[in-house]
Amino acid sequence: MLAAVLVATGCESSGSGSRTDARSTPSASPSPASAVIRLPPKARPADMVVSRDGTLWVAEPSLAAIAQIAPSGKVTQHPLPRDGGFAPSPSDLVPSPDGGIWYAAGDQLGHLSRSGHFTWWDDGTGKGNGPGEGPDVPGFPDALTLGPDNTVWYEHSAAGDKVFSRVDLKQGPRQITRLDTQFSVVSMTEGPDGAVWFTQSEEYDAKQPEGIGRLTPDGKYRKWPLPENSAPGALVTGPDRALWFTDCAGISRFDTDGDLTRYPVRNATYLGDIAVGTDKSLWFTTGQRIGRITLQGRMTLWPVPDAEDLGALVPAEDGSFWLADRKADVVRRFTPPR
Numbered sequence: 001m002l003a004a005v006l007v008a009t010g011c012e013s014s015g016s017g018s019r020t021d022a023r024s025t026p027s028a029s030p031s032p033a034s035a036v037i038r039l040p041p042k043a044r045p046a047d048m049v050v051s052r053d054g055t056l057w058v059a060e061p062s063l064a065a066i067a068q069i070a071p072s073g074k075v076t077q078h079p080l081p082r083d084g085g086f087a088p089s090p091s092d093l094v095p096s097p098d099g100g101i102w103y104a105a106g107d108q109l110g111h112l113s114r115s116g117h118f119t120w121w122d123d124g125t126g127k128g129n130g131p132g133e134g135p136d137v138p139g140f141p142d143a144l145t146l147g148p149d150n151t152v153w154y155e156h157s158a159a160g161d162k163v164f165s166r167v168d169l170k171q172g173p174r175q176i177t178r179l180d181t182q183f184s185v186v187s188m189t190e191g192p193d194g195a196v197w198f199t200q201s202e203e204y205d206a207k208q209p210e211g212i213g214r215l216t217p218d219g220k221y222r223k224w225p226l227p228e229n230s231a232p233g234a235l236v237t238g239p240d241r242a243l244w245f246t247d248c249a250g251i252s253r254f255d256t257d258g259d260l261t262r263y264p265v266r267n268a269t270y271l272g273d274i275a276v277g278t279d280k281s282l283w284f285t286t287g288q289r290i291g292r293i294t295l296q297g298r299m300t301l302w303p304v305p306d307a308e309d310l311g312a313l314v315p316a317e318d319g320s321f322w323l324a325d326r327k328a329d330v331v332r333r334f335t336p337p338r
Helices: none
Strands: 003-006 036-037 047-049 056-060 067-070 075-079 092-095 099-104 108-110 117-123 143-146 151-160 161-168 174-181 184-190 197-203 209-214 221-225 234-239 243-246 250-254 261-266 274-275 282-286 289-293 301-302 311-313 321-325 330-334
Touching: 003 221, 047 092, 047 311, 047 321, 056 092, 056 099, 067 151, 092 143, 099 143, 151 184, 197 234, 197 311, 243 274, 250 311, 282 311, 289 311
Parallel strands: 003 261, 143 184
Antiparallel strands: 036 330, 047 056, 056 067, 067 075, 092 099, 099 108, 108 117, 143 151, 151 161, 161 174, 184 197, 197 209, 209 221, 234 243, 243 250, 250 261, 274 282, 282 289, 289 301, 311 321, 321 330
8 A cells, every 4th residue: 555644844945046767867077168058949958868978968849859968068959860650759868878868759769879870760651760670669658768677668558558668779679568558657767676667647447547657577567546636747766765756746755665755845836857966865846946855855945047947957976957948948057055
């Protein structure tokens, strides 16, 4: 059974004034000269990750492109390939062990190398240019994560069923398991127990459609229902071997025994992303603010100057953060006051 605890802690403000485990969120390199990196108009930056060499990658769904930002601050645009089907609107990024990234974009699943080469699959007539073409097409992947076997795991739908698959550059997409149900996966991460965990919602014919899901490498699935209208979002494995995620108005902690603790965030109407910082605390974005919550539940919030709508965040080695500002079409560098 899932036990829920609501911790009514007020948020502590300083008065002045950011898809994931350690392998998929390496620290960014030192800051380029500018604290604000401008993207093309209407880029609407969504997910954002950093590869081991310090390259920052940004999904630009409105442009059907991915931006590659070098440690120097140079921005290179990579328009996604297209061969019929739906527009490839990138939403979820995962760093690849080879230094590139994997992405989900509409009905397209792909890999982008550091040199700008695409390997991809889609549900269109061409099926892309990747290996292993056949019946295991992407089927509109919604969430990705680097799994325990060093392949990328993702979920998609097929004929009303929920399907979980893995993909690599040698064999292409391969199915892990197929469930006779339908729901939406919001975010995925490798858990502390060798399984993949995810936030899910909109499960049809379920009394409570929102929950935390778990999938083992051999395809065994389990769900823990969450309180009604939780709206679970971004998910990460914390340093305490628990799952931390954003919800409708706060941050939640879920351990592998099924115990849930919820921490409200003051004046928050929408929570963006969540990540583990270099200080081993959890950091998150909400509106024009960045927040920090310790493993004990102590919370602090800082306003980010000039921010309009903060989403994805990536921690840097020096304790600062890269923040994707969706409305302003920029990536901001922000260092919280000490």
